[in-house]
Amino acid sequence: MSEIAGLQFSTPAMRILENEHRYLSYLMGEWHAAVLWFEQDNISLDEGRVRLQELRVAIMDFVITLKKHTEKEEEHFFPLLGQYIGFDQGPLAGIQEEHREIDGYIGHFLHHTGKEAQLFSVEDLRAAVRDAGEAFEVLTVHFVKEETVVFPMAETLLSPRDRERLSSKLNTLIT
Known part of the structure; x- marks a missing residue:
């Protein structure tokens, strides 16, 4: 694996x-x-309500970028790697379940922090924000799993031709 520019993987x-x-x-x-x-x-309470709305906007912006990344993985990367290792069990099944879990936490947060959030107590605010915290935790562990298990597996198993085709499909912006 290459350490150029702080990245550990060598395949594009x-x-x-x-x-x-x-x-x-x-x-x-x-x-x-x-x-x-x-x-x-x-x-x-007043500052909490303001900060909750700021957090909500930041997460809504983040979700746009996350969704583009996730779609690339699910449409191009996972199907290709799955041809080598299977889909029903193993790392791909777990990774895809984590995608659904992340969507669930973020969706729950956004659902419960809409207009009615202006009526929340401090404890209600804290409870709503816990879903965002859980999404952060799952995402952090998720990235580590992909980078320590799935990406190295792909670098080893994918044929040079498949790696090249995958690279051309993934080479799009997420911003």
Whole structure:
């Protein structure tokens, strides 16, 4: 594996996905700071409501980018790797389940923080933000699993021709 530019993978397709993980992690760090703010003692209700709306906007923006990344994996990468390792069990099944879990946490957060959030108590605010925190945790572990299990597997197993075709399909922007 190559360490050029701080990336660990040598094949272009895996480098594209790895680089997207770096960008998504950066974005996550920005909104996760707001999640952590809600863990403080004695937060004000008015400031909590403002921060919740800021967090909501940040997550809605983040979801657009995350969805583009996830679609690339699910439409191009997973089907190709699945031809080599199968789909029903093993790492691809778990990774795809995590995609659904992440969507669930983010969807739940967005659903429960709409217009009615202006009526929330401090405890309601904290409870709503927990879903965003869970999404952050699952995403963080998810990226590690992909980068330590799935991406190395792909670099080893995919034929040179499949790696080249995959790279051309993945070489699109997520922003």
